Amino acid sequence: MNSISQLMNGLEAYIIVGLSVIILIMLIMLISLARSISKLDTKYRKLTRGINNKNIEEIIVNYLDNIDEVKTIAHDVKNRQDNIEDKLKECFQKISILRYKAFDDVGSDLSFSIALLNENNDGVILTGIYGRHDSTVYAKPIDEGISRYDLxxxxxxxxxxxxxxIFK
Structure with missing residues (x-):
C-alpha cells in the first residue's frame, strides 16, 4: 500500500493535469450535447406547432391522415379534369369563316360560310347566301371532316x- 502511495505522491501533478484534461473534454461534450438538444427542441417545436399536449405518434398519425385526405382530393380533381377534357373534345374547337360575294349583281361580301368542328372534325358548316331579293341559310353536318352533302x-x-x- 505504501508503494502505491509513494507512486501517487510523485505523479500528483500528472494526475491533476490528466483529470483536468478529461474534465475539459467532458465540458466540451456537454456544451455540444446542449447545442444538439437545443436544435432538436427547435425542430420538435416546429413539428408540433399549433398542437398542445400530443405526443409525437399522434402528430405523425394526424399528418398522415392529412396526406391521405389531400391524396383523395387530388384524385378527385384529376378525375374532374379528365371529365372536362373528354367534354372539351366534343366542343367546337376548330372554326373557320369565309365571306364572299355569291352573285355578281350584289355588292359587297355579304354571303358567308362558317365551319364549326370539334377535335374529331365533327360539326357543321353554316352557309348564308345573300341575294338582292332574299337570303337563305343552310346547315350541313360534317362527320370526321366529310360531308354527306355536296359542298x-x-x-x-x-x-x-x-x-x-390543330389545338393542344
Whole structure:
C-alpha cells in the first residue's frame, strides 16, 4: 500500500493535469450535447406547432391522415379534369369563316360560310347566301371532316381550313 502511495505522491501533478484534461473534454461534450438538444427542441417545436399536449405518434398519425385526405382530393380533381377534357373534345374547337360575294349583281361580301368542328372534325358548316331579293341559310353536318352533302367551293375551303387547325 505504501508503494502505491509513494507512486501517487510523485505523479500528483500528472494526475491533476490528466483529470483536468478529461474534465475539459467532458465540458466540451456537454456544451455540444446542449447545442444538439437545443436544435432538436427547435425542430420538435416546429413539428408540433399549433398542437398542445400530443405526443409525437399522434402528430405523425394526424399528418398522415392529412396526406391521405389531400391524396383523395387530388384524385378527385384529376378525375374532374379528365371529365372536362373528354367534354372539351366534343366542343367546337376548330372554326373557320369565309365571306364572299355569291352573285355578281350584289355588292359587297355579304354571303358567308362558317365551319364549326370539334377535335374529331365533327360539326357543321353554316352557309348564308345573300341575294338582292332574299337570303337563305343552310346547315350541313360534317362527320370526321366529310360531308354527306355536296359542298360549294367556299364550303370546301372553310372545311379544309378548319380541319387543318390543330389545338393542344
Amino acid at each position: 360549294s367551293d367556299e364550303e370546301e375551303e372553310v372545311l379544309q381550313n378548319a380541319c387543318n387547325k
